[in-house]
Amino acid sequence: MLTILLTAIVIINLLFIYTLVKDLIKHKDEVMSEPASTIWTPIAQVIIYFLSTFGISDFAISTALYPKAKWVSMKKLPGTLNTQCVIPVFVMALAYINSISVGVTTLLVCIVCQVIGAYVGPYFVVKLPEKVIKNFVVVGLLVASLLILAGKFNWIPANGTATELTGTKLVLTGLLMFVYGALNNIGIGSYALTMATVYAMGMNPAAAFPIMMGACTFSVSIGSMQFIKLQDYSRKITMMSVFGVIGVLIAVFLVKSLNTQMLQWVVLVVLLYSAVSLFMAGRKESEA
Incomplete structure (x- = not known):
């Protein structure tokens, strides 16, 4: 089954690469x-x-960076967040x-549900007005910030040992993964949400990574x-996402561990600042 799964991962990502190159x-x-x-x-x-290889959300960091740098419009931000991460996440x-x-x-249950x-x-996302997308992005940043804080203050249990789910827990996790897959498309990353779910279900925290x-x-x-x-989506950013593979390989093969505690506080500050900035910009536009 594992061999079939890995083969399927290679096939679906090669299909994406073909579609991207063609475009x-x-x-x-x-x-x-x-x-x-x-x-x-x-x-x-x-x-x-x-940073993403260690579980620090690439969606959150990119959302904080790209609007400030004016690299992509808010309308194309959700699509770009998704397309840019395909190749690096493939390697991860x-x-x-x-x-x-x-x-x-x-x-398999987690994968199938999130894919659907x-x-x-x-x-649905391409039909949303830019203002609505911006509001969703602000919510996503706040959710990511809250989940980081929850981990910091042990509001979410993170000491489970299970490597397999069954029964009600498996069904509930599948439903949540479906929701997370849909949320990805409006710019709300699923890493922090998946981590929180894995912890809450009593699984080994390390199991979050292959599931994510x-x-x-x-x-x-x-x-x-x-x-x-x-x-x-932004073609230029997505094309340059191949450089993200370098970051993944450095993290996987050269840096075996990383003290993410301080980094998480830095990311938390950046996320909150970005959320407030986008919210205030939206208010100014509404008033204007």
């Missing part, structure tokens, strides 16, 4: 005219996905599923192909 070739004259920095975007990708999934033990049935949520999401990466590598690739089809 980039079709719009090759437009790609480099997009506003994202040719120099700083690759550097940002390395840093973002280095292969690394974590091979190295951390988690029940195959649990893993991710598949239906883009068709395994579910995301399917859900974001499938959801992202819809965003590409709907032309609702």
Whole structure:
């Protein structure tokens, strides 16, 4: 089953890469005219996905950075958050599923449910007004901040030992993963939410990583192909996301552990600042 799962991961991501390259070739004259920095975007990708490999949400960091840097419009931000992470998360999934033990049935349920949520999401997101998307992004930043705080103050249990879920817990986790897959498409990352769910279900905290990466590598690739089809993403940022693989490989093979405690406080401050900034900007626009 594990071999079949890994093979499926490779196939779905190769299909995404084919879809992306086809779209980039079709719009090759437009790609480099997009506003994202040719120099700083690759550097940002390395840093973002280095941190993401340790469970610090790439959605949250990118959401805090991109609007400030004016690299992508708020309308195309949700699609970009999804498309840019496909290739780096593909590498993460292969690394974590091979190295951390988690029940195959649990893993498959989480993956399938999140994929279904991710598949239906883009068709609703592209119809949302920019103001609504901005509000969702603010909520996503606040949710990510709250979950970081919950972990800091032990409001969420993180000492479980289970590697497999059954019965009601498995059904509930599947339903939540469906919701997280849909939330990905409006810019609310699923890493922190998945971690909180895994902890609450009494699972070994390490099991969060193969579940997060395994579910995301399917859900974001499938959801992202819809965003590409709907032309609702930044091609330039997504093309440069290949540099994120460098950050993943450094984290997996060179940096075996990272003191994320201080980093989480820094990320928390950045997320709250970004949420307040976006909220205040939205209020000013409404008043104007």
